[in-house]
Amino acid sequence: MKTPNPARRSEQSRRAILTAAFDLVAETGYAKLTIEAIAARAGVGKQTIYRWWPSKGAVFVEAVLSMGGGEGQDLSLPDTGDLGADLRQVLRAIVDEYNDPRLEAMSRALNLELLQDPSMNTEITERVMGPHLEATKERLRSAQRAGQVAADADLDVAVELLYGPVYHRWMLRTAPLTxxxxxxxxxxxxxxxxxx
Amino acid sequence: MKTPNPARRSEQSRRAILTAAFDLVAETGYAKLTIEAIAARAGVGKQTIYRWWPSKGAVFVEAVLSMGGGEGQDLSLPDTGDLGADLRQVLRAIVDEYNDPRLEAMSRALNLELLQDPSMNTEITERVMGPHLEATKERLRSAQRAGQVAADADLDVAVELLYGPVYHRWMLRTAPLTxxxxxxxxxxxxxxxxxx
Amino acid sequence: MKTPNPARRSEQSRRAILTAAFDLVAETGYAKLTIEAIAARAGVGKQTIYRWWPSKGAVFVEAVLSMGGGEGQDLSLPDTGDLGADLRQVLRAIVDEYNDPRLEAMSRALNLELLQDPSMNTEITERVMGPHLEATKERLRSAQRAGQVAADADLDVAVELLYGPVYHRWMLRTAPLTxxxxxxxxxxxxxxxxxx
Amino acid sequence: MKTPNPARRSEQSRRAILTAAFDLVAETGYAKLTIEAIAARAGVGKQTIYRWWPSKGAVFVEAVLSMGGGEGQDLSLPDTGDLGADLRQVLRAIVDEYNDPRLEAMSRALNLELLQDPSMNTEITERVMGPHLEATKERLRSAQRAGQVAADADLDVAVELLYGPVYHRWMLRTAPLTxxxxxxxxxxxxxxxxxx
DNA sequence: AGATAACCGAGACGGTACGTCATGTCTTAAT
DNA sequence: ATTAAGACATGACGTACCGTCTCGGTTATCT
Structure with missing residues (x-):
């Protein structure tokens, strides 16, 4: 197994593959996503996929990253001075996302991959979810400086205090997300x- | 497709199948669990599995329920009067479970199934996780009566406030569970x- | 690799496979014969072919045997008492066969398989060509009894003396077969x- | 597709390719000979092979011709005056060649190519086998002049009478070649x- | 001497077929 | 009627080569 030379890589094929993967999940669901289907839809040989990605999960994650917003955007939370209002806005937005079938399907797939393939964990956690958590932590830090949050509060845990329950309820479907x-x-x- | 008659069902085969499924997950992981492997290991025809279970996920969930403790046991939390101490004990136990590779693998598989097969949701949520949540809610209700918890607090959310963060941290591996x-x-x- | 149980074998699939293989060679040539094409044409899973035959060559040989006349027929040479006339008739018939594009293609394929897969040799030699050689030897034996052939002549070689040259000329295309x-x-x- | 300019052809690459092809057949057999393997072994780009040869068969035939003796040598049969002795010597030599595994493998490959690719026929027949046949014919012609062979005998057929049977027996493995x-x-x- | 072609190595590409695995349905014999 | 056994059609897997197609980097002529 020789490692391929990235310099010679076809950008056109790369984009076609990511687009195909993304669209196929949107259309038929992650369960029916196969390497063969991606290759066929992208007009690409299977080997071209296997050459650059280790698994269909990896293709999908990269597709989500490059399609869904990407990494270049500003994820920072509003900072109106009213911490409660700012957090409410964010949590309501998250709830809305989970209630959007399209986004919900993507989230489902992402979490599934997280569970299935430990090697995927860093990729997903750091690049997809991490930035949001970090942005929230930043807002809390600001509130801490403003004296609205205990100075000795562990902000990592604080963030989980906000997102953990929503995540829990979404995953287990114990009650509606409103x-x-x-x-x-x-x-x-x-x-x-x-x-x- | 006629529905089979449960009265004639072979209890021996049922147990062999559940045991085989449970052991196979423990030995090779959920990803490599196949109907064929279960049937072979259990010394059972594939049809016997398809006749009584809708999917390998269903077999696994039933296996976990019947092997791992089952439903007959008492899940209620200690009630020493010291709410903090009682909750600490429970959360520490949960953290320990997530740190046990064996139990972690089972939890992983269960959550994977949850994500993959919506029809499995009720089964898993209500029978595996539900009872624990309910027991915790009961302990909080007791604390509420004792005036240690706000009378108007939404206890469903309160439970999620405890478990959501741990769950979030476990799934995303953002930090160690201690x-x-x-x-x-x-x-x-x-x-x-x-x-x- | 467990050996399959021939008792459960589907005769219908077997015939469909052999027919498909035979027809495909006739239509597109042996070079384009693939297991996938046979399976598709026969309406059969690839595994069903792999289960019962070790290679596409084996399928083809069995197809030729079961389609092309089979083994039940009488291959004995005419015995009019005039050895020369009888042999001329047979050799002319062979020449005609080699000149028939359809039969020539089959012969080509058979000989190709012979060269490619030594394990196929016995099968082809004994079941396809052997009977003809044996029948010819029998006619020569009769001529030997009639005193038309030297009593001490090695009849195996005698048969090769007749067929060897035709075969040589056909394979090498050194000159037309008339x-x-x-x-x-x-x-x-x-x-x-x-x-x- | 423009035709390449032979003047600029790299003789070094040509030799490396032929050597690689020849050695690979000797080592792993003709069945496993691939263009990619030849290119890799020869340290040559695939295109260089495709540029100068139409098929792997053509490469192999040229390799055999340029490695195995080549065309410059004297193939003429001994002419001691004793036709029988001279022919026996030649036929015994041929039998020995067929019994040498190395040479047998080459012969196998050559005949396989003959069967597979009609366009290869002239090349192989005329350049590899033809000279031997011609030399034998020449010896017979000499015998004809000496009155040891019927004046009206068709010498093309006479040659086949000698080589046809050996060839037949070798191909079909009906009996040992002694x-x-x-x-x-x-x-x-x-x-x-x-x-x- | 400098430009400019051709060939060269390397290897990525779209394909086709490979041989294997697991699916869910089916048939058979036995209990 | 259920069971163990396992053959079947289906479809995806990951791999091997095919023959074509760029890429830069040498040559080797031809201005």
């Missing part, structure tokens, strides 16, 4: 984080 | 839930 | 075999 | 060819 739920969560979080 | 982390979580939760 | 050529050959052979 | 067999063949041939 704006009211988002608001309740923010209220709880503020209670937990408030300075002594 | 007892200290469990304790921090309990502290935050108590802050969020304390009466006004 | 009835006159067949006659010349018989004349030479009679000269070589005549009693002292 | 010196005794070679001698018998010569005896038969002399009987067939003797003047009336």
């Amino acid at each position: 704006h009211a739920y988002a608001d309740t969560l923010v209220e709880f979080a503020l209670g937990a984080l408030r300075p002594a | 007892h200290a982390y469990a304790d921090t979580l309990v502290e935050f939760a108590l802050g969020a839930l304390r009466p006004a | 009835h006159a050529y067949a006659d010349t050959l018989v004349e030479f052979a009679l000269g070589a075999l005549r009693p002292a | 010196h005794a067999y070679a001698d018998t063949l010569v005896e038969f041939a002399l009987g067939a060819l003797r003047p009336a």
Whole structure:
């Protein structure tokens, strides 16, 4: 198994493959996504996929990254001074995303890959979810400076306090994800984080 | 396709299938679990599996339920009067479970199935995870009666406040799951839930 | 690799495969014969072919045997008492076969398989060509009894003296295969075999 | 597709390719000979092969011609005056060649190519086998002049009478190729060819 | 001497077929 | 009627080569 030379790589094929993968998931679902289908749809030989990606999961993750927004955008949270309002806005947006079937399917697929292939973990966590978590942490840091959040609060945990419950409810479908739920969560979080 | 008659079902085959499925996951991982492998290991015809279960996920879930503890046991939390201590004990136990490779693999498989097959959701959520959530809710209700938790707190959300973060951290592997982390979580939760 | 159980074998699939293989060679030539094409044409899974035959060559040979006349027929040469006339008739018939594009293609394929796969040799030699050689030897034996052939002549070699040259000329295409050529050959052979 | 300019052809690459092809057949057999393997072994780009040869068969034939003796040598048969002795010597040598695994493999490959690719026929027949046949014909012609062979005998057929049977027996493996067999063949041939 | 072609090595590309694996359906014999 | 056994059509897997197609890097002529 010799390693291919990236300099000679066909950018056209690369894009065709990512587009095909992304569209196929949107159209038929991740379960029916196959390397053969991607290759056929992209008008590409299977080997071209196997040459550059280790698994269909890797193709999909890269497709999501390069299609869905990409990495160049600004993910930072609003900072109006009203921490509660700002967090409510973000959590409501997340709830909305989970309620959008299209985005929900992508999220489902991403999490599935996370579970299936540990080697994929870093890729997904750091590049897809990480930035959002980091941005939220930044907003909390700002609030900390403003004295709205306890100075000694562990902000990594604080972020999980906000997102963990939504994630839990989404994964387990224990109850519907509503704006009211988002608001309740923010209220709880503020209670937990408030300075002594 | 006629529905089979459960009265004539071979209990011996049923047990052999569940045992085989459980052991195979433990030995080779859920990814390599196949109907054919289960049938071969159990010394059973493939049809016997297809006759009684809709998918390999269903076999696995039933295997986990019947092997791993089952449903007959008492899941209720300790109630020493010290809510913080009781919750810490539970969260630490959960953290320990996630750190046990054997149990972690099972949890992984269960969540994977959850993501893959929506029809499996009720089964898994209600029978595997539900009881734990319910027991925790019960303990919180007791604390509520004791005035340690705000009377108007939404206990469903309160439970998620405890488990959501651990779950989030486990799934995303953002940071190690430690007892200290469990304790921090309990502290935050108590802050969020304390009466006004 | 477990050996399959011939009792459960589908006779219908077997015939469909052999027919498909035979027809495909006739239509597109042996070079383009693939297992996939046979399976597709026969409406059969590839595995069903791999289960029962070791190679496409084996399928083809069995196809030729079961289609092209089969083994049940009488291959014995005419015995009019005039050895020369009888042999001329046979050699002319062989020359005609080699000149028939359809039969020539089959012969080509058979000989190709012979060269390619030594394990196929016995099968082809004994079941396809052997009977003809044996029948010819039988006719020569009769001539030997009639005193038309030297009593001590090695009949195996005698048979090769007749067929070897035609075969050589056909394979190497050194010159056209005509009835006159067949006659010349018989004349030479009679000269070589005549009693002292 | 423009025709390349032979003047600029790299002699070094040509030799490397032929050597690689020849050695690969000797080492792994003709069946496993691929253009890619030749190119890799020769340290040559695939295109260089495709530029100068129409098929791997053509490469191989040229390799055999340029490696195995070549065309410059004297193939003429001994002419001691004793036709039988001279022919026996030649046929025994041929039998020995067929019994040498190395040479046998080459012969196998050559005949396989003959069968597979009609366009290769002239090349192989005329350049590899033709000279031997012609030399033998020349020896017979000499014998004809000496009155040891019938004046009206068709010498093309006479040559086939000698080589056809050996070839037949080799291809079909109907019986072992021995010196005794070679001698018998010569005896038969002399009987067939003797003047009336 | 400098330009400019051709060939060269390397190897990526779209394809086709390979031989294997698992799916879910089916048939058979036995219990 | 259920079972163990396993053949079947289907479809995807990951690999091997095919023959074509760029790429830069040498030659080797031809201005």
